[in-house]
Amino acid sequence: AQSVTQLGSHVSVSEGALVLLRCNYSSSVPPYLFWYVQYPNQGLQLLLKYTSAATLVKGINGFEAEFKKSETSFHLTKPSAHMSDAAEYFCAVSESYGGSQGNLIFGKGTKLSVKP
Amino acid sequence: DAMVIQNPRYQVTQFGKPVTLSCSQTLNHNVMYWYQQKSSQAPKLLFHYYDKDFNNEADTPDNFQSRRPNTSFCFLDIRSPGLGDAAMYLCATTRAGRSGDSYEQYFGPGTRLTVT
Numbered sequence: 001a002q003s004v005t006q007l008g009s010h011v012s013v014s015e016g017a018l019v020l021l022r023c024n025y026s027s028s029v030p031p032y033l034f035w036y037v038q039y040p041n042q043g044l045q046l047l048l049k050y051t052s053a054a055t056l057v058k059g060i061n062g063f064e065a066e067f068k069k070s071e072t073s074f075h076l077t078k079p080s081a082h083m084s085d086a087a088e089y090f091c092a093v094s095e096s097y098g099g100s101q102g103n104l105i106f107g108k109g110t111k112l113s114v115k116p
Numbered sequence: 117d118a119m120v121i122q123n124p125r126y127q128v129t130q131f132g133k134p135v136t137l138s139c140s141q142t143l144n145h146n147v148m149y150w151y152q153q154k155s156s157q158a159p160k161l162l163f164h165y166y167d168k169d170f171n172n173e174a175d176t177p178d179n180f181q182s183r184r185p186n187t188s189f190c191f192l193d194i195r196s197p198g199l200g201d202a203a204m205y206l207c208a209t210t211r212a213g214r215s216g217d218s219y220e221q222y223f224g225p226g227t228r229l230t231v232t
Contacts, residue, residue, distance in 0.1 A: 032219055043120075043206055043223035044159070051218040090158060094219040102147060102166075102212040102219040106158035 002027045002093050006107035014115045019063075019078040021110050023091030026072060032094035033074045034104070035065055039087045047089075050074060061085070086114045119143070120224035122207050128230045129197050137192040137227045139207030146213065148190040149221065150182060151206040159206055165190060166212065194229075202231045 007022040025031060032051050036044040048059025055067040061084075065076045074091060088111050095103040120141045129135040139148065146167050151159035163172045165184045179201070181193040194201055205228075208221040 034220060036223075041204075041226070041228065043122075043225045044208075044221075045223070046220055049218060049220050088156075102210055102217075103149075103161060103164070104219075104221060109156070109158050111156070 002031065002095060002105050004091050004093050004105055004107035006089075006091050006110050008110055009108065010111045010113070012113040012115060013081045015083055016080050019076070019081045019085065019112065021076040021089050021091075021112065023065075023074045023076065023107060024072050025074060025091075025093045027093055033065075033067065034092045034094070035059065035063070035074075035076050036090045036092060037061075037087050038090065038109075044090065047076070081112075081114045083114050083116065086112055088112070120207055120209055120222050122205075122224035122227050124227060125225060126228050126230070128232060129194075130232055131199065132196045135194050135197055135229070137194075137205050137229070139190045139192070139224055140188050141207075141209045141222075141224075142188070143209055143211075143222060144187065145209035145211045145222070146187070147210045148184060149208040149210075150180075150190070150192050151208065152201075153204040153206055153226070162192070197229070197231045199231050202229055204228050 003026045005024045034049045035047040038044050048057045050067045058064045063078045088109050090109045091107040092104040149164040150162045153159040162176045183191045204226045206226045207224040210221045
C-alpha cells in the first residue's frame with residue numbers, strides 16, 4: 001500500500017530564511033505526487049505536482065520540489081520565507097491502481113510558522 | 117473562473133438533527149470527493165463518486181450518506197450528527213479516466229460543522 005511520511009509536524013523559520021518541508025513516500029509504481037497548502041478555515045490549494053516529467057517541479061508562490069526516486073523523497077523548498085507562507089502543508093501521493101485510482105493518500109501535514 | 121463551491125461555509129446543527137452539506141463544481145470533472153478534516157489532522161476520505169458510481173470508504177460510518185444528482189452537484193448527508201462529527205468537511209473534484217489525467221484534486225473552501 002502506498003503511504004506518505006512528513007517529517008516534522010511543526011517547522012519554524014525566520015522571514016527570509018530557507019523553507020524545507022520533508023516528504024517521503026512509498027509506492028510500488030511511479031507515483032503522482034502533490035504538495036497542497038491550507039490556510040486557516042480554508043480548503044486545500046495545490047502548490048505543485050509531479051507527474052513523471054521533470055524531476056524539479058516549480059509551483060506557485062516561489063515553491064519548488066524535487067522528485068528523488070533513489071531516496072523516495074519529494075521535499076518542498078522555498079529560498080526565502082515570507083510571513084504569508086505561514087500555513088499547513090500536506091504532501092500527497094495518488095493511488096495508481098484499481099478502484100481507488102486517483103484517490104489521494106495524505107501525509108499528516110506540517111505546520112509552517114514564519115517569525116518576523 | 118472554474119471552481120468548487122461549498123455551501124454553507126459554516127453550519128451549526130443540533131445533536132441528532134439531520135444536516136446536509138452541498139458542493140457544486142463548474143470544472144466538469146467526473147470524480148467528486150467528500151473529506152472530513154478535524155483540527156490539525158489530514159483530510160480523511162469519506163467517499164467519492166466516479167461518474168455515477170458511489171465508492172464508500174470501509175471505515176466511513178453509516179451515519180454519513182451522499183447523493184450526486186448530476187455531474188455538477190454532490191451532497192453530504194449526516195443523518196444523526198454526534199458531537200464527534202464536528203469538523204471541517206471538504207469537497208474536491210478531479211478528472212479521471214482519460215490519457216494524461218494527473219488526478220490533481222481541486223478543493224472547495226470547506227464547510228465547518230458545529231454540533232451543539
